[in-house]
Amino acid sequence: MKDNQDVACENVHSAIQDTLYVVNGKWKLFILSILVNQGKKRFGELSRESGISPRILTKELQELEMNQLISRTVCNTKPVTVEYSSTPYAETLKEVIDAMIRWGQNHRKTITGQ
Amino acid sequence: MKDNQDVACENVHSAIQDTLYVVNGKWKLFILSILVNQGKKRFGELSRESGISPRILTKELQELEMNQLISRTVCNTKPVTVEYSSTPYAETLKEVIDAMIRWGQNHRKTITGQ
DNA sequence: CTGGATCCATTAGGATACTG
């Protein structure tokens, strides 16, 4: 294991940085957790439920779409509505998201003294 | 599971936000991954290996220490050296760290076309 | 309804030089 670790050392470091680069900031993993766990949402729903202002939400959604983690569908309604949903590729992040949810739940118990 | 999800919905959201609040920024999880996987490091080692400038590193380490995720030990050397190491509580974050390392490795393969 | 445009305040992050 030591040997493995030594040779893999550089890769391990760049790996976690690669992930942090894709899901950087306060919002991306949060948005993904909503879409992955609850399915598709419209722009307004996301804005309301997350508390993210439209300007920031637009930017975050565009970056997530660039990384193939969400898809954007314009609906033929009047006025137009737009649905965002997580892609199959985003499902591969579920392991990360779930681990963070579990840790957050446990951490809250810990700091509030159970 | 639907029922569970509905009642747990608010908690799930705040949970991931709680986690993101503790390990916010580009560096905290990266620093933790080094200390968790490689054991204790001195300030200078961390700065060199991570590429984080001293000012930022100091700030990040202080915040991690405040959250009981790392411990700081001043050694009786001349000149003084300081060792940082992950705490047992940081081990509970290993699940998150490892998931992010695995995802980053896979993501790199994906975007470079395997 | 979606989301772009503008303006402004706050914060995060980086480079460099310097002190105990």
Place this chain on the structure above:
DNA sequence: CAGTATCCTAATGGATCCAG
């Protein structure tokens, strides 16, 4: 060696107005 001080840039976030 460890960490501060100073200075600066970029990113983040909120408010509001507006257009397709």
